[in-house]
Amino acid sequence: MSDQEHGFDTLAIHAGAAPDPATGARATPIYQTTSFVFEDTQHAADLFALRAFGNIYTRIMNPTQAVLESKVAALEGGTAALAVSSGHAAQLLVFHGLMQPGDEFVAARQLYGGSINQFNQSFKAFGWNVVWADAEDPASFEKALSEKTKAIFIESIANPGGRITDIAAIAKVAQKAGVPLIVDNTLATPYLCKPLDHGANIVVHSLTKFMGGHGNSMGGVVVDGGNFDWTTGDKYPLLSEPNPSYNGMILYETFGNIAFAIALRVLGLRDLGPAISPTNAFNILTGMETLSLRMQRHCDNALKVAQWLKEQDTVWWVNYAGLKDDKHHDLAKKYCPNGAGAVFTFGLKGGYEMGVKVVSNVRLLSHLANVGDTRSLIIHPASTTHSQLSPKQLELAGATPDVVRLSIGIEDANDIIADLDQAMSA
Ligand SMILES: *Cc1c(COP(=O)(O)O)cnc(C)c1O
Numbered sequence: 062m063s064d065q066e067h068g069f070d071t072l073a074i075h076a077g078a079a080p081d082p083a084t085g086a087r088a089t090p091i092y093q094t095t096s097f098v099f100e101d102t103q104h105a106a107d108l109f110a111l112r113a114f115g116n117i118y119t120r121i122m123n124p125t126q127a128v129l130e131s132k133v134a135a136l137e138g139g140t141a142a143l144a145v146s147s148g149h150a151a152q153l154l155v156f157h158g159l160m161q162p163g164d165e166f167v168a169a170r171q172l173y174g175g176s177i178n179q180f181n182q183s184f185k186a187f188g189w190n191v192v193w194a195d196a197e198d199p200a201s202f203e204k205a206l207s208e209k210t211k212a213i214f215i216e217s218i219a220n221p222g223g224r225i226t227d228i229a230a231i232a233k234v235a236q237k238a239g240v241p242l243i244v245d246n247t248l249a250t251p252y253l254c255k256p257l258d259h260g261a262n263i264v265v266h267s268l269t270k271f272m273g274g275h276g277n278s279m280g281g282v283v284v285d286g287g288n289f290d291w292t293t294g295d296k297y298p299l300l301s302e303p304n305p306s307y308n309g310m311i312l313y314e315t316f317g318n319i320a321f322a323i324a325l326r327v328l329g330l331r332d333l334g335p336a337i338s339p340t341n342a343f344n345i346l347t348g349m350e351t352l353s354l355r356m357q358r359h360c361d362n363a364l365k366v367a368q369w370l371k372e373q374d375t376v377w378w379v380n381y382a383g384l385k386d387d388k389h390h391d392l393a394k395k396y397c398p399n400g401a402g403a404v405f406t407f408g409l410k411g412g413y414e415m416g417v418k419v420v421s422n423v424r425l426l427s428h429l430a431n432v433g434d435t436r437s438l439i440i441h442p443a444s445t446t447h448s449q450l451s452p453k454q455l456e457l458a459g460a461t462p463d464v465v466r467l468s469i470g471i472e473d474a475n476d477i478i479a480d481l482d483q484a485m486s487a
Pocket of ligand 1: 147148149150173175176216220245247248266267268269270279280281432
């Protein structure tokens with residue numbers, strides 16, 4: 062099947078997948094094996110020297126994982142992808158491929174709380190230094206650049222605020238600086254937004270969320286846009302210098318527009334080890350077949366809930382870019398024309414205490430730390446996901462004490478609204 066000729070919904074089902082050559086199985090089998098038999102010694106040697114593509118060991122590559130990778134690459138419009146054990150593992154491998162100790166990257170302050178922790182704590186310990194910028198102000202990224210900058214990192218729809226980032230404006234800054242723009246597209250999914258079409262170079266996802274979509278499996282993925290020139294200067298030695306573990310091969314020379322994905326697999330995944338399990342890859346693949354249907358329902362329900370919240374006396378404000386009078390509505394129309402996603406925040410007049418009360422009183426909604434489930438989810442970031450941040454960081458991340466975050470599921474919208482209604486008036 063030529064992926065280029067088919068529409069998005071067809072790709073979500075068929076891209077990367079074919080009947081199993083050994084058995085004819087129509088669904089992608091779970092290749093629950095750690096290792097693969099070599100045809101002969103020459104084949105083994107070729108695989109290890111990267112002269113031939115093929116399966117060796119499931120830490121590096123597995124056929125179920127490979128279908129997932131091809132499908133995500135096709136949906137995002139990238140040249141190749143690498144699936145790993147979680148969204149955080151995907152971010153770790155991306156920066157491992159770009160950074161040397163002492164290097165810097167610029168990131169939007171408005172990010173998933175876990176990413177803020179990862180960048181501020183663990184990445185700092187590796188000598189990879191984050192410099193924060195303001196997603197609402199593309200010029201702030203330019204100001205944050207230095208000679209040591211190796212990348213820019215943003216989210217398309219920012220968690221938890223539900224804000225829409227002006228990807229094209231920040232891509233211009235990255236292009237001028239000669240560094241790749243990495244976009245975390247977890248909350249949008251390629252059904253709502255395709256960052257590579259707006260100038261991004263690398264896309265990452267937590268597949269744990271809307272892509273898998275059923276709240277049952279962890280996964281992450283890196284998509285190589287195939288549109289960045291890794292030979293610029295000596296900035297990216299992993300790509301542009303002879304590699305000692307592959308007989309001096311220069312990965313960019315050998316692999317061209319899939320070199321970044323290859324480097325992350327044969328160096329990052331090989332050495333750091335966060336492989337996705339074949340069973341989780343299968344679960345996520347199954348979820349992705351209904352991505353369009355689910356995302357449209359998620360967005361339609363989210364808009365109905367946001368419109369209802371807006372009319373409530375107990376609600377101070379609603380921050381949902383799908384609302385016509387929202388300050389991000391124009392950005393939403395440009396970047397997410399099918400809908401503004403299903404994760405957004407609102408502010409309660411009763412502040413911290415009222416936030417805690419509402420999450421305690423819900424019955425249909427689940428109080429937990431996740432997004433992108435079929436089920437509707439609710440959390441009070443200031444007392445949970447963002448509780449490690451300072452008051453200043455809370456404010457900058459859009460997670461002040463009055464904020465409640467919703468991830469609207471695909472139940473009946475009226476039932477979601479009725480549950481919020483009883484929880485807020487209890
Ligand atoms: C959940 C999430 C992550 C981290 O993904 P895990 O699969 O939990 O490791 C990264 N970015 C965003 C926007 C997320 O929502």
